[in-house]
Amino acid sequence: MINLLLFPVLIPFLFAAVLLLFPKKVKAQRIVTMIGLLFALASSFALLYKVKVDGVQALTLGSWAPPFGITMVSDMFSAMLVTSSLLIALFVVWYSFNSIGEEREKAFYYPAILFMLTGVNGAFTTGDIFNMFVFFEVLLMSSYVLIVLGGEKIQLKESIKYIIVNIVSSSLFVITVGYLYSVVGTLNMADISVKLAEIGPSGIVTVIAVLFLIVFGIKGGIFPLFFWLPGSYAAPPIPVLALFGALLTKVGVYAIMRTYTLFFTTDVGYTHTLLMILSILTIVVGCIGALAYFDVKQIIIYNIVIAVGVILFGASVMNESGMMGSVFYLIHDILIKGALFLLIGIVIKITGTSDLRKMGGLMKRYPMLGWVYLIVAFGLAGIPPLSGFIGKLLIVQGGFEGELLWQSIFILASSLLVLLSAIRIFIYAFWGEEKGEFLISKKKYRHLLAPAITLASITVLYGVGAEYLVPFMADATNVLLDPSIYVDAVFEGVK
Amino acid sequence: MEILMSILIGFLFMAAVYLILSRSLLRIIIGTGLLSHGTHLLLLTMGGLGGKSAPVLADGITDYADPLPQALILTAIVISFGVTAFSLVLAYRAYKVVGTDNMDLMKGNEDND
Numbered sequence: 001m002i003n004l005l006l007f008p009v010l011i012p013f014l015f016a017a018v019l020l021l022f023p024k025k026v027k028a029q030r031i032v033t034m035i036g037l038l039f040a041l042a043s044s045f046a047l048l049y050k051v052k053v054d055g056v057q058a059l060t061l062g063s064w065a066p067p068f069g070i071t072m073v074s075d076m077f078s079a080m081l082v083t084s085s086l087l088i089a090l091f092v093v094w095y096s097f098n099s100i101g102e103e104r105e106k107a108f109y110y111p112a113i114l115f116m117l118t119g120v121n122g123a124f125t126t127g128d129i130f131n132m133f134v135f136f137e138v139l140l141m142s143s144y145v146l147i148v149l150g151g152e153k154i155q156l157k158e159s160i161k162y163i164i165v166n167i168v169s170s171s172l173f174v175i176t177v178g179y180l181y182s183v184v185g186t187l188n189m190a191d192i193s194v195k196l197a198e199i200g201p202s203g204i205v206t207v208i209a210v211l212f213l214i215v216f217g218i219k220g221g222i223f224p225l226f227f228w229l230p231g232s233y234a235a236p237p238i239p240v241l242a243l244f245g246a247l248l249t250k251v252g253v254y255a256i257m258r259t260y261t262l263f264f265t266t267d268v269g270y271t272h273t274l275l276m277i278l279s280i281l282t283i284v285v286g287c288i289g290a291l292a293y294f295d296v297k298q299i300i301i302y303n304i305v306i307a308v309g310v311i312l313f314g315a316s317v318m319n320e321s322g323m324m325g326s327v328f329y330l331i332h333d334i335l336i337k338g339a340l341f342l343l344i345g346i347v348i349k350i351t352g353t354s355d356l357r358k359m360g361g362l363m364k365r366y367p368m369l370g371w372v373y374l375i376v377a378f379g380l381a382g383i384p385p386l387s388g389f390i391g392k393l394l395i396v397q398g399g400f401e402g403e404l405l406w407q408s409i410f411i412l413a414s415s416l417l418v419l420l421s422a423i424r425i426f427i428y429a430f431w432g433e434e435k436g437e438f439l440i441s442k443k444k445y446r447h448l449l450a451p452a453i454t455l456a457s458i459t460v461l462y463g464v465g466a467e468y469l470v471p472f473m474a475d476a477t478n479v480l481l482d483p484s485i486y487v488d489a490v491f492e493g494v495k
Numbered sequence: 496m497e498i499l500m501s502i503l504i505g506f507l508f509m510a511a512v513y514l515i516l517s518r519s520l521l522r523i524i525i526g527t528g529l530l531s532h533g534t535h536l537l538l539l540t541m542g543g544l545g546g547k548s549a550p551v552l553a554d555g556i557t558d559y560a561d562p563l564p565q566a567l568i569l570t571a572i573v574i575s576f577g578v579t580a581f582s583l584v585l586a587y588r589a590y591k592v593v594g595t596d597n598m599d600l601m602k603g604n605e606d607n608d
Contacts, residue, residue, distance in 0.1 A: 130567055130570070133571075134570060134574070137574045137578075141577065141578070141581070144578075144581060144585075148585060151588065151592065153592055153593060156585070156588060156589040156592050156593060157589065157593060157601045159585065160520065160582075160585060160586065160589055160598075160601065161601075163578075163581075163582050163585065164515070164523060164527065164582075167527045167530075167531075167575075167578055167582070168515065168527065168530065170574075170578075171527075171530045171531055171533075171534045174534045174535075174537075174538065174567075174571055175534055175537055177538075177567075178534075178537050178538045178540075178541040178564075179541065181538075181541055181542065181563070181564070181567075182541035182542070182543075187563070
């Protein structure tokens with residue numbers, strides 16, 4: 001099955017196309033979406049197994065020999081990301097059944113999600129830098145639809161800013177690809193890697209590296225380019241927010257990690273130091289934001305920014321522990337942010353507000369929600385044996401090995417602030433006197449809680465079973481640290 | 496020729512940035528349109544403007560234009576066309592609902608407009 005790596009990209013696309021035909025039949029939409037996601041998830045697990053057994057999978061479309069055709073590459077890193085993004089989408093869709101409202105469901109909500117998954121999985125899988133731009137546009141276009149769907153005043157205001165920021169950054173992406181093309185004369189990522197290594201350190205390559213950092217930094221939300229993120233993400237309803245928060249910034253982070261390990265390894269002293277400094281600043285700003293707000297959405301959104309900083313710090317030190325920590329933490333963050341947003345969504349549904357000062361006393365009537373939230377919050381901060389621990393441990397270990405003493409200590413200290421920001425929600429919302437009316441029926445509460453609890457248990461399993469994941473993570477790390485594995489897989493049978 | 500193109504591209508970028516920084520939504524969208532025009536010309540220039548004949552394989556032809564930037568531009572044009580159309584519709588809808596096309600008045604959240 002040489003085409004296996006295309007299935008997680010194509011299955012959502014086909015099902016989305018079918019869904020466009022009968023937008024008003026809500027039941028059918030739900031069922032078909034679920035079937036599509038389950039098929040895609042099954043294919044991604046098959047891909048995971050295949051990559052584990054046979055190594056990096058590569059396919060150049062249309063029987064062109066690489067580097068001339070468009071290549072799709074699936075190494076362990078991208079296969080794991082594809083799997084976790086489909087997993088998150090499955091739970092978000094399940095949660096949407098009782099949360100998003102029929103009006104949005106009739107307005108192409110599910111096709112937009114599936115098209116977005118096509119873009120996300122494509123961006124994770126592609127081995128061609130211009131094709132990555134195209135997949136970015138696919139996912140952005142669907143995200144425009146999702147962010148504006150419903151047409152509330154706040155959504156319209158924020159989506160305009162979101163779209164303009166993304167149009168400008170997409171133009172910058174094309175410009176950067178143009179510069180890169182003029183230097184190396186190829187668009188195939190494996191080929192670019194080889195050619196850039198031949199050129200060696202030079203000024204123009206460093207400029208391109210920094211431009212790529214700006215482009216992907218805008219998508220990923222690193223300092224100082226995250227300015228659009230808190231406002232835009234808070235506008236759409238919770239399931240969309242969960243999907244955006246868990247997936248979209250991670251695509252930017254993935255692209256930075258991919259380009260900074262595959263392409264720009266010749267002038268590490270400049271580019272990776274810049275990445276390291278920016279990631280630390282990102283954490284600082286994220287922590288300030290997470291502690292400053294009383295709005296639950298904003299608190300968790302700023303926690304996305306913090307996580308982006310932590311992941312990129314691990315990637316910037318470029319040693320085995322740091323990189324493995326980053327991979328661990330990236331997957332952890334996709335799962336845990338999904339779970340957190342779903343739980344927060346239930347809190348907002350119950351109290352009818354996202355302002356912490358207006359809520360309280362949920363513990364007495366909704367104990368299950370409280371305890372699950374507490375476990376997920378501990379997982380977010382990285383308390384052993386929950387899922388955030390192992391990633392952060394490895395990142396900090398990598399930092400110490402790379403002789404970045406103060407930065408590593410700072411990452412540890414930031415965990416405490418993350419814990420504080422998450423526990424603040426727990427204290428305000430779950431403790432204290434009951435405030436206001438609770439606006440949700442028992443049945444709906446149970447329906448909303450089911451996907452959130454299942455996802456939360458997966459994050460717990462991810463932490464407890466970390467030992468079994470180490471071989472997978474090691475495979476992913478090896479490819480990231482040794483580009484020749486990636487290059488050889490693409491050019492297999494050609495050179 | 497490349498120098499001339501670069502000056503033109505720089506001019507387009509300058510106009511685009513000026514328009515994007517203005518307050519009116521429509522001007523911003525026109526600005527993004529100019530930005531993508533500049534980007535497409537840049538792609539063409541980056542591939543090198545030389546080449547006497549079309550990039551079709553035939554006997555005796557050695558000096559041909561680089562076909563790849565043209566393919567890239569075609570893709571990029573289609574995408575920017577779609578995005579511009581979408582943002583124009585969105586701008587119209589936002590104008591109807593929010594009641595203004597002035598970006599300065601589009602700040603604030605649900606609680607305080």
